[in-house]
Amino acid sequence: MLTPETRDKILTEVERYPQRRTAVLPALKHAQAQIGWLPPEAIGEVADLVGVSHAAANELATFYSMLRTRPGGRTRVEVCLQLPCALAGAERLLGALAEGLGIRPGEATTDGAIELIGTPECFGACHRAPMCRVNDDYREHLTPEATCALIEELTADRRRTTDGRRPRARHSPSSLVGRPARAEGA
Amino acid sequence: MIDYKPILLPHPGRTTPVSLEEYRQKGGYRGWEKALREMSPDDVIEEVKASGLRGRGGAGFPCGAKWGFVPRIEGPKYLCCNADESEPGTFKDREIMEIEPHMLLEGVAIASYAIRANDAFIYIRGEYVTAADGLEAAIEEATRAGLFGADALGKGFDLRIHVFRGAGAYICGEETALLESLEGRRPMPRSRPPFPAVEGLYRRPTAVNNVETLANVPLILANGSAWYQTIGVPPRNTGPKIFCLSGRVKRPGNYELPLGSVTFRELIDQYGGGTSTGAPVKGVLPAGASAPIITADRLDTRLDYDSVQEAGSMLGSASLIVLDETVCIVRAAALMEEFFRHESCGKCTPCREGTGWLHDILVRLEGGRGSESDLELLMSLSGEISGKVLCALGDFATSPVTATVRGFRDEYLQHLELGRCPYPDWGSGAGSWELGDGGWQTGAHRG
Numbered sequence: 205m206l207t208p209e210t211r212d213k214i215l216t217e218v219e220r221y222p223q224r225r226t227a228v229l230p231a232l233k234h235a236q237a238q239i240g241w242l243p244p245e246a247i248g249e250v251a252d253l254v255g256v257s258h259a260a261a262n263e264l265a266t267f268y269s270m271l272r273t274r275p276g277g278r279t280r281v282e283v284c285l286q287l288p289c290a291l292a293g294a295e296r297l298l299g300a301l302a303e304g305l306g307i308r309p310g311e312a313t314t315d316g317a318i319e320l321i322g323t324p325e326c327f328g329a330c331h332r333a334p335m336c337r338v339n340d341d342y343r344e345h346l347t348p349e350a351t352c353a354l355i356e357e358l359t360a361d362r363r364r365t366t367d368g369r370r371p372r373a374r375h376s377p378s379s380l381v382g383r384p385a386r387a388e389g390a
Numbered sequence: 391m392i393d394y395k396p397i398l399l400p401h402p403g404r405t406t407p408v409s410l411e412e413y414r415q416k417g418g419y420r421g422w423e424k425a426l427r428e429m430s431p432d433d434v435i436e437e438v439k440a441s442g443l444r445g446r447g448g449a450g451f452p453c454g455a456k457w458g459f460v461p462r463i464e465g466p467k468y469l470c471c472n473a474d475e476s477e478p479g480t481f482k483d484r485e486i487m488e489i490e491p492h493m494l495l496e497g498v499a500i501a502s503y504a505i506r507a508n509d510a511f512i513y514i515r516g517e518y519v520t521a522a523d524g525l526e527a528a529i530e531e532a533t534r535a536g537l538f539g540a541d542a543l544g545k546g547f548d549l550r551i552h553v554f555r556g557a558g559a560y561i562c563g564e565e566t567a568l569l570e571s572l573e574g575r576r577p578m579p580r581s582r583p584p585f586p587a588v589e590g591l592y593r594r595p596t597a598v599n600n601v602e603t604l605a606n607v608p609l610i611l612a613n614g615s616a617w618y619q620t621i622g623v624p625p626r627n628t629g630p631k632i633f634c635l636s637g638r639v640k641r642p643g644n645y646e647l648p649l650g651s652v653t654f655r656e657l658i659d660q661y662g663g664g665t666s667t668g669a670p671v672k673g674v675l676p677a678g679a680s681a682p683i684i685t686a687d688r689l690d691t692r693l694d695y696d697s698v699q700e701a702g703s704m705l706g707s708a709s710l711i712v713l714d715e716t717v718c719i720v721r722a723a724a725l726m727e728e729f730f731r732h733e734s735c736g737k738c739t740p741c742r743e744g745t746g747w748l749h750d751i752l753v754r755l756e757g758g759r760g761s762e763s764d765l766e767l768l769m770s771l772s773g774e775i776s777g778k779v780l781c782a783l784g785d786f787a788t789s790p791v792t793a794t795v796r797g798f799r800d801e802y803l804q805h806l807e808l809g810r811c812p813y814p815d816w817g818s819g820a821g822s823w824e825l826g827d828g829g830w831q832t833g834a835h836r837g
Contacts, residue, residue: 220552222466222509223592225574229557233516256574263576267735269558270516286478287679287725288636288711290816324728325558326478326678327517330636330711331643340519 206249210238214253227254228261232271241272269325277312277319278365279358281305282337285322288330297334297346298322304355317362391660396646398605398630404489407524410531413492419537421611422496425503426545429611434504438607440615442628447472447563447600448677448706450695453607459587460505460595468591469502470572470598473514473521474556474563477678478729479709482632483601485644487514487521490605491528497604498551499538500611505597508548513568516557525553560733564781565598567735578737579781602632623650627694631705633657637675637712638666650694654684657693658712669715673797677706679726680786682793683713703793718813719798720805723790724752730787741784744775748791755802758810765795765802 206214213234217227231254235246242265251261265271283289283298298309301320305313312319329335332344336354343354396402400416413419425434439454460467471494475483486494494512502510514522529551533539538549559577561567566580569591590596606629610618622628627649636642640663647657654674658664665671673683676693681704684691691701698705713722727749736742751768754760772788779785795802804812 223573226554226572228574229571230555233555233557260574264557264574267559267576268516268556271557285725286729287675287722288479288642290725291637291711291713291717324725324732325560326476326480326729328475328481328484328515330479330481330634330709333636333642337517340517342520 205239205243205245206235206253207238210234211253214250218254224255225260228256229264229268232261232265236271240278241275243273247273269323275316277316279318279361280321280337280339281318281358282321282323283309284325284327284329284333284335284337286324286326288326289333289335292333294334295322297336297351300348300351301336301355304352305358313362315362317365318358392647392651394647394651396630397609398493398602398632399485399489399644399646401489407489407491407528408493410492410528410535413490417612418492418608419496419532421608422499422537423543424611425500426543426547431504431506434500434611437615438504438610441606441610441618442615442625443603443606443610443618444626444628444695445600446602446606446631446707448477448680448704450705453599453603456587456599457501457504457597459585460597461588462506463595466509466592466594467505467507468594468596469498469505469507469510470565470568470586470591470596471498471501471510471512471601471604472563472565472568472598473512473518473601474560474568475518475601475707476515476560476563476733477680477707477709478726479636479675479678479711480634480707481636482634482644482707482709484518484521485632486601486605487518487525491521491525492532493605493608494601495525495528495532495538495551497607499542499549500607501597501599501604502549502551503547505595507597508550510549510551511572511591512551512553513562513572514553514555515562516555522553522555529553559735560729561735561781561783564783567781568598569596576735578735579783581780606630622648623692623694626696631693631708633693634707634709635662635712636710638669638714638717639712640664640666647693650692650697653690653692654710655689657710658689662712665712665714667714667716672713672715672717672719674713675711675726676703676708678709678711679729679790680704680782681706682789683719683797685797716813716815718756718811718816719794719801720752720756721811721813721816723794724749724756726790727752727787730783730790734783734787738779738781738784740775741779741787744771744784745787747771748775748787752791755805756811758805758808760806762803762806765799768792768795 214231217230218224231250247261248258251258285294309322329344335344435457443453444450498510540548542549556562562571562577567577571577586596631649633645645661673685688701695705731745731749734741734745772792776785776788
């Protein structure tokens with residue numbers, strides 16, 4: 205299921221390191237970059253190309269949080285909820301994104317366009333909290349205004365990529381409108 | 391504020407990397423040239439030993455001594471730069487790599503020469519895509535200029551520097567897990583001895599150094615260890631240190647200052663602009679989630695390895711997360727414990743199971759449920775994890791618990807007396823998502 209381009213990239217990785225097993229992790233990333241996730245067939249194909257057992261590749265695919273053994277949204281929005289971000293309103297950010305995108309954290313939109321994730325992992329952007337990653341891009345300093353803009357952007361991207369189907373999400377979540385930067389008690 | 395001009399991060403506010411040309415104009419790669427042209431590998435080790443440079447990744451182990459442990463035997467040896475920066479509250483290595491890639495590469499080159507390694511790996515966390523791309527471009531730039539590669543600078547030393555990208559695992563910052571990851575295995579820590587200096591990558595002699603540690607090395611070579619000793623508090627706390635300031639401060643960010651030159655209070659008030667809410671400081675986590683909290687009565691402690699240790703904690707990576715009086719300490723502990731639960735690799739049972747139990751108990755207590763005996767349970771459970779596991783993650787995982795139970799017992803009890811959290815303002819706005827027993831729940835207002 206891997207394209208010739210992906211296979212070439214993997215074989216280049218195998219050449220690069222003193223021992224070929226080192227190439228398993230970068231090879232899995234190339235496969236995921238092509239497919240979007242790592243189905244068992246892809247893991248097996250990577251293992252065969254690198255020259256390790258399928259189990260050796262599978263034990264990496266199932267360990268690292270950036271490798272995915274289940275399909276998810278095409279765009280992944282990952283919100284850091286660890287302490288420095290939490291102190292800056294990360295949970296409110298996650299709630300606003302959930303409301304704006306019309307999904308719950310841990311879910312993807314029904315068209316598979318966007319997946320929203322809240323994670324206890326820290327991404328090293330604590331001085332620009334709260335933040336999230338949109339695929340590999342860091343989105344930092346997410347004030348309520350910046351969050352509304354991000355939701356607009358994600359929704360517009362989704363409209364472009366979903367063949368005219370209109371998303372039902374609201375653009376300006378009520379939880380952000382007219383709210384101060386800090387969270388209020390209910 | 392003290393009179394000090396940053397040397398590791400000399401371009402505050404800059405967002406683009408310093409090019410090879412710019413770096414060389416400001417004296418860059420002088421240390422590397424000096425090492426290759428005028429010094430033996432052992433001379434380099436002695437110079438770094440004399441500087442007093444201690445590891446900036448957390449442990450504070452003397453850098454020169456670490457290199458000295460690498461045996462002078464034939465065959466491959468490896469230098470690994472630990473760029474897996476994943477400790478909550480830590481973002482210093484990211485700035486070094488994004489803005490000063492050549493400073494790090496020069497340090498990597500000098501360290502490789504010191505231990506006679508022809509292959510160096512920079513193990514960078516997978517999320518730092520910008521930094522990894524920048525490092526790869528910088529390596530290419532420097533190799534084209536003859537600084538690295540075969541016969542570097544025409545002095546007969548071959549050096550290949552590889553950037554290896556991780557894939558999201560805090561445990562890879564633990565040096566033996568990092569080596570396992572580089573070898574293509576599940577990153578689970580090894581039992582020691584043997585230590586990496588003797589049996590490291592591919593079971594060959596290996597030195598593992600943090601990004602900030604290696605960034606200090608070019609300056610030591612270029613200007614000499616005597617110059618380096620004038621920064622900080624010799625003999626045990628020399629050189630500059632980058633302090634990552636985050637949490638409830640007005641101006642979070644990286645602040646580079648000589649070790650021991652300021653106290654917690656001075657850093658927070660003079661550099662961080664005080665707390666963002668104006669409320670007094672309740673406590674500071676000096677090393678992300680991994681070291682015991684410094685309570686408000688100890689804020690006049692100087693920021694160097696020994697002073698913070700005397701105050702009962704650890705300087706570690708110097709990632710200061712500031713908590714003010716409006717922050718619930720039990721909730722903060724629960725968040726940090728959730729991190730360790732998520733990041734435990736699962737190899738050692740006490741850590742794998744224990745971090746989950748600690749987290750569950752903390753969530754229960756934060757919600758005002760549970761009983762006073764849960765506090766003793768937290769302490770005894772922590773004692774069953776710390777010191778009974780292969781790596782420091784298990785030890786670190788107990789410090790958010792034990793230090794807060796000791797320092798803030800009354801606050802824990804207050805939760806139980808009220809039957810709810812007494813700090814309802816933190817992140818619990820209407821329509822927000824709350825962390826409950828079963829994960830994320832909507833609209834559930836705590837208390």
